[in-house]
Amino acid sequence: MKIKDLVPWTRSENPRQPVSNAEQEEAHHSLKRDINALVDKFVEKIGNLDLPWQDNEAKSDVVQAGDAVEISIELPGMDLADIDLSISGDMLVVKGEKKVERQEEKQGYFLSERAYGQIYRAIPLPPGLDTDDAKADLKNGVLTVSIPQSAEARSSMKKISVNKA
Template identity: 45%
Template structure:
């Protein structure tokens, strides 16, 4: 009988508790740090698993499309949450640089608590343009979170384009 009791009261190791509550973002961040230090030179960070929900709206680098139309070079970039005042476009020496900065500050004062949150993000991307352009005639527009820059090609660049017949 004593042997049976000893078996019943045998100690078992406890498994670590993983909360699914309010501390979840911190647990996810801890996991990200552990992954980084396990293999710091593994996959680039932009190929990592999707960012946690609390990173929503923060884009490490905006997507940019650059293409040629008949007589111009067009640059488009999706910049959700930004205004035209947050963005700068610079042309020079065959390149275009898109940059932006967004700051957000929120204060909440209630009877029994005070919260003051700040967030900040910026980006800068420079690209070589696919053709010679007339920088003085460039036009930019920003509508519904999409920046579009249209830059006319130089006369020389237009002449260099030759249509090739397919046999």
């Protein structure tokens, strides 16, 4: 059965037997498969659109760097004035808003471009950090926050030996 057989105005003069539920269900599944294949081909042709703030969430990395935790957050095109950084309880909260407007007028054309975007990211922090000594730098669109471990946390670390089984 083909999809066109389900549409009344595409049927021939000699009406067919009524379409069974199983045939309708197969046509429905066939249509879903065709649409999925079309979308897959489209994505394959254009590639995966890697937008910097999909779902208003900036990409980030959290790593242990010596006696500190470093959090790197991608904020392309943002200035210091656009960023609000705070620590609330055990969460590092990053908010920002990017507003770019560009207008250009030359002989024969007028160009006006605008780009807006908001980000919000709350990153859970591990226990034992000295948040009073946190430092942050913005360089080349990457915000890097460094938070040292507290003296208590460093002294309470215990090394565990691993035996070969």
